[in-house]
Amino acid sequence: MKNLVEKEAAAARIRLIVMGVLMLIGVFYLLFCLYDIQVKQTRTFKSAQEFHSLRRVRLPATRGKILDRNGIVLADNKPSYCVSIYLEEMRQKGAWTNTINHVAERLAEISEIVGVPCEVDKEGIWAHIRRRRAIPMVAFRGLDDVAVARLSENAKHIRGVDISVQAERVYPYGDLACHLIGYVGKGQPDNLEQELNPDGLEDFDAESLEYDFLLPDFVGKDGVEKACNSTLAGVGGGELIRINAVGYRHESYMGKQPVLGKDVALTIDLRLQKLAEEALDGVRGSIIVMDCETGELLVAASAPRYDLSRFVPTLSGSYWKELLNDPMRPLYGRACSGIYAPGSIFKPLVALSALREGVIDAQTHFYCSGRIEIGGSVFRCARRSGHGDINLRQAICGSCNPFFIIAGTRLHYEPYIYQDALDVGFGQAPQLEIPCSKGVLPSSAWKRRRERDGWRDGDTANVSMGQGYLSVSPLQVAVYTAALANGGKVLRPRLVLPEGGKIEEGEVLRHMNWRSQDLNLVKLGMWDVVNSGWGTGRRAKLDGVSLAAKTGTAEYMDKGEKKKNAWMIGFAPFEKPKYAIVTMQEDSDAGGLSAARLMRQMTQAIFLPDTVQANIEELVEEERSFVEINEVVPVDADIDLEIHPEQLIIEPILISEENNSQSTNSLMQISAPLTSEQIDSIYMAPEDIQDSSETLPQLEIDMHSNMPPNQETNEEED
C-alpha cells in the first residue's frame, strides 16, 4: 500500500512538472506575441494612433413628422447648420483653465468669421468639460450657407472644429393644438440602449459601447411628441470618422445607417381644430369633437395656448417663465387635463339611471316651485319662478333642478348613479395616448376618507345636478356624450391614428346598462333643449343641422367670488349621430349663452363647411341680437329613430296636431297627460314603431309657432 502511495506521488510530481512546463510555454507564447506587436510592429500601431484617430460618432435619426388626419404636417423638420467644438482635440497642456481660455479665444475668432454670436461662454465651456467632455460642444447654431462657406474657408487652422447638419423641429402652425402635439427638447435618447444593443443581449455593457461623440438629439417632452417618442424618434446610426492631425474629418465610414423615425398621424382635423381655436379666442375653455362610433378626436381645442415655435430649437427661459406665471395658465391643456364641475350636463345620466331603476318613468310629474329643501339646505332652480308641474322630457329641456334632485334622492346615489357614472368613464383617466386627468367621482367611502363625514342626501342632491364634489374633464364628458349618442357604447378616445391611417371600428370599453326606450326619451329631451323655444340651448340652433344637446352652468367659488363655468354637450345629426361635441368656457355666463355660441360655431364648421369662413364673424353679430326666436314648443311626442335623413334632415320631431295647439299657450299646458297610445309608442322598440306608424295620429312639422309667453329671454339655469 505504502509503495503504491509513493509511486503515485512520484507520478503526480512528474505530472505537475509537465503542467508547469506547459504553463511556461503558454507564458512564452504570450511574450513572443507581445514582442511581435510591441517591438516589431510598433510603428504600424503608433501611426495608426497618431495619424488616424478614429472616433465613433452617433448620428441622430431624423424625427418622424406629426400629421393631421388628412396628412397636413403639424410638426416637421428643417436642416440647420451647427458648429461643434471637439474639446478633447483642443486640449492644452496643464490645467483645464488653459484649455478653456484657448477654446474661448478660438470661439471668438469663429464668431467674427461667421458673424453670429457664440452660444456658450467660459462658464458653459467649463460645465461642458465637467459633464460631457466626450460629446462635441455645440457653439453656433442655425447658420446659413454663406456663414458655413466662410467658416470652411477661413478657419482651417483651428483644430477640433466640426460643422454638422442637424435636423431642427418646426411647428408650422405655432400654437395650433399645442397641448396635443407637445414639443421636443434636448435629451438623452431614451432608446439608446436598444440602439446600441439591437440583439437585446443580456450581457450588455452599455458604457463600453458608448459613442465618443453623441450628437445632440431631441426627445419629446410633452404631448404626442412624448407619448409617441419611440415611434417618432427612429433609431440613431453610427459613423466612424478619421480625424487627421489637425482635427479635421479625414474620411468617414458609415457603420450603421440611422433609421428614420416614423410619421405619426393624429385623428385631429386641422381645419376644424383651427376654427375651434378661433372660436375660443380670448376666453379660457375647451372644445372637443369626437366621432361617436370610432372615438376619434377630430377637435380637442384648449384656450389659451402657447406658441410651439418658440420652444424650438431651444426654449428661452423668459418665455417659459412668462408662461408659468400667466394667470390664464396657458400651459394647462384644458381639453384633457382640465377638471370642472359638470353642472346640468350630468342630468341625462341621472335620468337614465332613474328610469332604469323605475324611480321615474316618462309620465312622472314633479312640481317645481323654483326651490327645494333637502336635508336642511335649499336648492334653487335656474328659473326662479319655477317650472310648475313638469315631466322628465320637459325637465331636461328646461334643465329643472328640483326634478332631478327629487329623482336623484329617490334613487339614491350609491350604487346606481355612482356605478353608471363610473362605467361611463368619470373618475378614471381616459386611455388617451397622452396623459389625462381622472377627475373626481365621489363615493361615500371617498367622502369619509376626505371629510370624515358620511354621505348625505344633500350630497346626492348636489351630484344630481352635477355640482358638489363631482368634477370631470371635457374629454370624459365627450366620451359620455358619445355614449348617449351611440346607444350606450363607452369608447376609448383616440388621438393617434394607427399605422395604415384609418380607425374602422371604435374600441368599446363597456356597454352601458341603459334601456333603449329610456335613451330615446332622454335624447328627445336633449332635442328639445336646442329646438324648442324655451330649451336652454336654443341659441345653438342652426338651420340645416339637427342637433340634440344639453347645457350646463356649473358654479364654483374662486377666492370667495361666485363664478360660473359654461358647458354644452351635443350630438348631431340627431337621426344617426356622427359627432359628439363638447364646449366649455371657464369663468363665463350661462351654458345656454357662451357655450351654446361655441356649439353653434362648431356645428356650423362641421356640417356647413362651405358657409363657415364667412360666417364666423357674422355669428358674433347674430349672438348679440339673439332675442327673437320663432320656434315650436314640442310636447311629448313620438319619434321614429329610423326615419330616413333626407326626409327629416331639418326637423325630426313629429308633433301631434292635437297637442300642438295646446303647447303654444303656456307652460302648464305642456304637461298635459299623454294618451295611452303615445306612451306605448315611446316604450316601443324602433322597428315596432315603424310597423305601427300608420296607426299614429296625423303628424306634421310645425316650424313657426310662437314661443311661450312666459319664456325668459335671458334665462339662467342651475
Next chain:
Amino acid sequence: MVLSKYKKNTSSPNKGFSFPSFNWVLMLCMGILLTIGVLFVKSATNMRTDSVHYLYVQMLIKWIPLGIIAHFGIAFFDYRKLSEKAWLLYALGIFLLILVLIPGIGTARLGARRWIFGLFQPSEFMKLCIMPAAALLLGKYTGIKDRYRFGATLVVFAIPMGLIAIQPDLGSAIVFVPVCLAMLFVSGCSPRLLLTICLVGVFCISVVLALILIPDKMPEEKRARIESVTDNFIFPHWKKRVRVFVNPDHDPLGAGWNKKQSEIAVGSGGKYGKGYLNGTQNILGFLPRSVSSTDFIFSVIAEEMGFVGSCVLLILFGGMLISIAVTGIFCGDASGRLICAGVSALFFAHIFVNIAMTIGKMPITGIPLPFISYGGTFTISTMALLGLVQSVAIHSKPSQS
C-alpha cells in the same frame, strides 16, 4: 538533487520556534503584482472625475486588506482540516450561486445577475470552494482509480459551471474547465481518458463555431432560419464576439472597436512605453472606459510601460505559476498537490485568456487579470486561493523523496 536543495531552503529547520515555512517566492510575486495593480488601476481611471477616479483607493482600503485577512487566515489554517469540511464549503458555494439567481437578492448589472446585494460575487467564491472538494474527491482514496470517480469529478465541476453560465457569465464558467482538466491530470487520470474528454470538448466547440460561422456565408434567407434556431442555445453576444475575432471589420462600432483599440494601445506602447499616466489611448477614451480598469488593464500597462513592462509582468506571473507548482511538487499528500494543480491552472487560465484577448489572439471575454484588475470579490478570492497554496506549503508533511 536540485529539488531537495530547494526544499531545504523553503521549509523551516527550526523546531523550537516554528516560523511558518511560507513559499516566499510566491508571497513576493503577489506583493509586487498587487502594487502594480493599484498603480495601474489609478492610471486607468486617472482621467475620470467621478467616483470611478478613486477605485484605487477602494482597492487600498477595502479589497486588499480584506484579501490579506483571507490570505493569512487560510494560510495558517491546516488545509487538511479544511478538507474535512470540504463538502460543507462546496454546498455553501452552490447555495450562494442559487441565491444570486433570485431577483431581489441577486443584483443585475449590465444584464447579468452576478452580485448578491450588489457587493459579492458568488462565482468568485465558488472558485475557492471547489478546490478542497475536488482535491478530497480525487485525492483521498489514493490508489483506487475508477472512472466513476472521474465521472463524479466532472459532475462536481459541472454543477457550479452550469449555475454560473445561466447568470449569464460564460467567461467565468469556462475557467473551471482547465482547473478540472489539471486536477484530473495530476490525480493520475489516464491520458487516454483525458484525451477523450478534450476531444469531446474540442468537437463540441467546433460544432458551435461551425454553427456560428458557416451560416454567415449562406444566403440571407437560409441564414436567418438557422440563426433563429441557434439563438436558443448560443448567446448572441458570443456569436458576435466570435465573428469579430474571425473578422475584425464585422462590427467596427461595437465589439470590433474594443479589440482594435486594445491592440493599438498595446502596439503603440513600443519597447519602453509612453510613461506612467501617459497612455493616450486610455486618456482619450479610445479604450472602453468602463473596462479599462478591469478586463483591459493589461492594455494600459502595455501602453504606458511598453514591452519591458509587459515582460516584467509576465515574468512575475510565470514565477508565481512555477512556485505554486513547486509547492505542489514538494507536498507530501495528494490533496495538497491537487489544490496546487487546480490553483495554478486557474491562474494560468485567467492570465493567458486575459492577455491573449487584449492583443487580439482570443475572442473577448470578461475574464480579469489576477491581482492587477480592479475587483472586490475577485481580489479577495484570488488572494484567498494563494492563501490555500501557502497553507499547503506550511502544513504539508515533508516529502520523503
